[in-house]
Amino acid sequence: MIMLSARLYFLLLVAVHAQLPVGTVTTTLAEVADGVFFQAFTNESVTEILVNPKNFVLSREAWSVYNVDNPYRLTRDILIRSAFETAGQLDFQFLSGKVLVGQGVTVTLENLVVRNIRKLGGFSLDFFGG
DSSP states (O other): OOOOTTOOEEEEOSSOOOOOOTTEEEEOHHHHHTTHHHHHHTOTTOOEEEEOSSEEEOOHHHHTTOBTTBOEEEOSOEEEEESSSSOEEEEOTTOOSOEEEOTTOOEEEESEEEESOOSSSSSSOTTEEO
16 A cells, blocks of 8 residues: 555554554554644644544643643644544543644544534534634
């Protein structure tokens, strides 16, 4: 399989240590808790993240470096999607003010059930600002 270097797959491959194409991340359960998703999201060359495991929870510790007064500034389009044919879950843990989406930038969440993204009612997503 050939992949473009601008694509990054966030995979949970516990036992596989084969040679992988450039732009592919392998991780273990311990590394998921340590913020591999965060590293992929904040890497400017990453335009796609494939989320696996099926019920993924964002790391509060990894995202603690950003807040409403100092958000991560997203300047590229990004696609975040489930690695499964059926929808996976992405839990935002009610994190807020972490990402400032730039003008004309698109964040696409595909084949994912989004959980814990709003503390109160409304139409915006607490994690993202724009």
